[in-house]
Amino acid sequence: MIPVAEARARILDGVAPLPSEMVGIGQALGRVLAADVAARLTQPPADVSAMDGWAVRAVDLAPLPATLRRIGEAPAGRPFAGTVGPGEAVRIFTGAVLPAGADTVVLQEDCDEAGGAVTVRESGGRGRWVRPAGLDFRAGEIGLAADRRLTVRDLALAAAMNVPWLAVRRRPRVAILATGDEVVMPGDPVGPGCIVSSNGLALAALVEREGGLPVSLGIAPDDPAALAGHLAAAAGCDLLVTTGGASVGEHDLMRQALAAPGTRLDFWKVAMRPGKPLLSGRVGEVPVLGLPGNPVSTLVCALVFLRPLLRALQGLPPDDGPALRARLATPLAANDRRQDYLRAGLERAADGSLLARAFPKQDSSMLSALAAAGCLIVRPPLAPTAPAGTEVEIIPLDGF
Numbered sequence: 001m002i003p004v005a006e007a008r009a010r011i012l013d014g015v016a017p018l019p020s021e022m023v024g025i026g027q028a029l030g031r032v033l034a035a036d037v038a039a040r041l042t043q044p045p046a047d048v049s050a051m052d053g054w055a056v057r058a059v060d061l062a063p064l065p066a067t068l069r070r071i072g073e074a075p076a077g078r079p080f081a082g083t084v085g086p087g088e089a090v091r092i093f094t095g096a097v098l099p100a101g102a103d104t105v106v107l108q109e110d111c112d113e114a115g116g117a118v119t120v121r122e123s124g125g126r127g128r129w130v131r132p133a134g135l136d137f138r139a140g141e142i143g144l145a146a147d148r149r150l151t152v153r154d155l156a157l158a159a160a161m162n163v164p165w166l167a168v169r170r171r172p173r174v175a176i177l178a179t180g181d182e183v184v185m186p187g188d189p190v191g192p193g194c195i196v197s198s199n200g201l202a203l204a205a206l207v208e209r210e211g212g213l214p215v216s217l218g219i220a221p222d223d224p225a226a227l228a229g230h231l232a233a234a235a236g237c238d239l240l241v242t243t244g245g246a247s248v249g250e251h252d253l254m255r256q257a258l259a260a261p262g263t264r265l266d267f268w269k270v271a272m273r274p275g276k277p278l279l280s281g282r283v284g285e286v287p288v289l290g291l292p293g294n295p296v297s298t299l300v301c302a303l304v305f306l307r308p309l310l311r312a313l314q315g316l317p318p319d320d321g322p323a324l325r326a327r328l329a330t331p332l333a334a335n336d337r338r339q340d341y342l343r344a345g346l347e348r349a350a351d352g353s354l355l356a357r358a359f360p361k362q363d364s365s366m367l368s369a370l371a372a373a374g375c376l377i378v379r380p381p382l383a384p385t386a387p388a389g390t391e392v393e394i395i396p397l398d399g400f
């Protein structure tokens with residue numbers, strides 16, 4: 001058994017970001033930007049009004065009230081062609097270009113218009129309600145830096161910068177293969193002693209959520225030749241993830257499959273619970289992550305190893321931030337040699353801090369407990385008895 005940190009390092013060793021491709025901004029949400037994005041224009045392109053009101057010269061406003069002559073109108077998108085001279089004002093609207101000669105906007109609520117004149121009662125002073133050219137960004141400025149997962153706000157900025165296409169990392173193609181004679185597809189008849197393949201669907205969902213493209217290879221029976229055929233079908237993918245058949249029984253065939261010519265086994269067994277019999281290797285050119293079959297083991301291993309790998313393939317750091325911490329709501333017994341990932345509820349204490357409450361049952365077949373959990377409590381190997389209140393590392397499960 002190797003430690004979790006070593007297994008992660010070996011899985012991530014030498015993983016390079018996938019090549020980039022161009023997509024329209026409408027298709028870019030959640031994709032990882034592969035190159036810096038520079039603004040193609042200056043925003044606002046000129047000094048503009050931030051309010052509906054009057055474009056004036058500040059020098060004409062002393063003393064107040066001041067009556068000015070209306071010489072025209074500047075709606076948004078239709079700049080006023082003339083120049084505001086002494087004693088003159090232009091009716092202006094939010095977003096419209098400030099006419100030449102004017103340096104200030106006064107609110108229409110602070111003015112009275114009568115005939116061809118406007119009387120200004122109040123003003124915020126020179127430059128008030130004017131957005132200077134380039135307030136938001138200037139042409140050529142980098143608005144979005146490479147290696148970020150594009151959010152709704154990022155796409156709004158790209159659009160405002162008039163950049164309709166973005167270079168993003170290609171989505172990792174992840175082949176997913178369930179194994180086991182007893183495993184059936186969701187919705188199919190379930191024979192005696194059989195189990196529905198929750199793992200395949202859950203992994204596909206996780207791959208999608210992390211920006212990958214899942215490719216289902218179905219279910220391989222517990223037969224070496226059939227399994228080899230299914231594994232070979234992953235050719236052309238960036239990664240193959242299998243579930244089941246990773247343990248020690250005669251029907252657990254993954255290790256044997258990774259001993260065949262053209263395959264390689266890098267390591268087997270990690271000091272963790274759940275998830276001990278994890279394998280890592282290659283089938284031809286395709287890296288393989290062999291996850292244990294127990295549904296909770298599959299998903300915890302996917303969180304700990306597959307998620308960082310998918311992030312690395314897209315040019316992101318393995319974790320999306322520093323580890324989170326919470327206090328224990330109940331005591332925990334001393335741990336053995338395996339790093340534990342305990343399913344736990346997550347609550348807010350009265351002082352606003354996080355409280356993690358480990359579930360009493362931690363069986364790695366129990367998807368109901370995993371679905372009910374708010375976090376996993378990470379217990380390092382050989383951690384001593386921990387009384388309630390002890391601070392521990394947690395992996396939040398929201399959205400997962």
Ligand SMILES: Nc1nc2c(c(=O)[nH]1)N[C@H]1C(S)=C(S)[C@@H](COP(=O)(O)OP(=O)(O)OC[C@H]3O[C@@H](n4cnc5c(N)ncnc54)[C@H](O)[C@@H]3O)O[C@H]1N2
Pocket residue numbers: 178179180182183195196197198199200243244245246247248249252274275276277291292293294295297364
């Ligand atoms: N003598 C030992 N037995 C076991 C050991 C051990 O060290 N010595 N390790 C145990 C641990 S820990 C785990 S985890 C499991 C993992 O074994 P496998 O990866 O070989 O998984 P299977 O035996 O194929 O299946 C385990 C369990 O999960 C169910 N399963 C399988 N595939 C799916 C799927 N796609 N969807 C839902 N459920 C699935 C399967 O029916 C079994 O119930 O081994 C222990 N044994």
Ligand code: MOO
Pocket residue numbers: 272273274275276277292294296297364
């Ligand atoms: O790793 Mo197994 O996941 O302990 O059940």
